[in-house]
Amino acid sequence: MVKCVERKGKAEAGAFISIVAYVALAASKLFVGYIAHSDGVKADGWNNLSDVIASVAVYIGMKIAKKPRDHNHPYGHSRAENISSLIAAFMMMSIGIDVMVEGVSALLRPEKRGNAPELSAAFVAVASAFVMLFVYSFNMRLAKRTNSQALTAVAKDNLSDALVSIGTVIGIAGVQIKLLWLDPLVAVIIGGIICKTAWEVFMETSHTLTDGFDEQTLTAYKHEIAAIDGVKDVADIKARMLGNDIVLEVTIHVDPYLTVVKSHEIADEVERLMKKRYNIEATHVHIEPEKTP
Known part of the structure; x- marks a missing residue:
């Protein structure tokens, strides 16, 4: 039991690092996205904001899961992590749908696209990709050592965020060569990635909560x-x-x-x-x- 608690404590560290990284990236992307007129970077920022919410939910679940058995919970509180993952999935899906709607609106109504994004937006996206690849590598190694499914899911989300940032750079580069529709299109794709990740988290967690096993x-x-x-x-x-x-x-x-x-x-x-x-x-x-x- 002591080793189990120690493993969960180490897994918490990975979730906390993700929270810190996501807060910093979300704030910088939303700020740069607005001043640099990039729909893709703004959507990526909202993506990171959804990840903050999801990571906080997982972190709280990990805290609750460490509580010992009591008269109401003879098997302990371990499934609190699963419940927090479900909450995170619903939050991510909500933000993903909102990002997609905004992107589609910009595609169908060119007057809403505003000015072409500046190259400064691409720099923050590139930096974000490197940061998230580092966080992904750290969390994946930690997840294997602690046997934490919740942290494994967080690590996979870290990797998807790195790929999203790379896609954002591609969208901005396209706009620089007068493909003005490419940046809002990337925003739509990013929204779709958020929804896809949310659905995968929901399905995996539901499978676990219904006692499914490989x-x-x-x-x-x-x-x-x-x-x-x-x-x-x-x-x-x-x-x-x-x-x-x-x-x-x-x-x-x-x-x-x-x-x-x-x-x-x-x-x-x-x-x-x-x-x-x-x-x-x-x-x-x-x-x-x-x-x-």
Whole structure:
């Protein structure tokens, strides 16, 4: 349990770094976007603002998830991270739709496009891309060390933001060569990326909250357990996510003439293997006698 809390504490650091980076980038992009007349940079700034909201929601969820078990939560508070991810997804979708509407309006009504964006807008977009690539690299490494699904999602969002900024630069460059429609078009694409990211977060989180689990991973667990000495058969196996932690339940058949002590040793070996090989802290083993002909 102590190690679990320590992992969650380290994952919080990644979410906090994302918040700081997004606040700085959102403020600079919205400011430069308005003074440099760039729809693409402004849309990118709104994208980062949505990421601030999403990262704050994830950060709060991580804080709540660290709370210990109590009489109302016998399994702890780990799923608070999942709930915060859902809230973040709805917020991101709302902002993404708004950015797309503004971009489409500028495309259909040229008089709303205003002046061509200045090159200073491109410089802030390039700097943003480098910053987000660094944050992505940091958070992805940290997510792997802490086994944090929430931080992995944050890292993927960091990468998408870097790509969005690169797209913004392309849009501004196009406008400099008199393709005035390219900058608002990039704004529409950015809005679409925000909505796509929000949908992916929503689907993944919903899958986890409804106790969905990868079938291939479960099959791998079954083969590992079946190979343990003394296990005659794996009658049933299922798993679910409890926050960032896997809870595994398995029913195995053993020799009906084994002593209770020996059967218990086999169950202990199953638990040790799953912890060593897959870092699963909670493996519940049910033992049944092998059916004889």
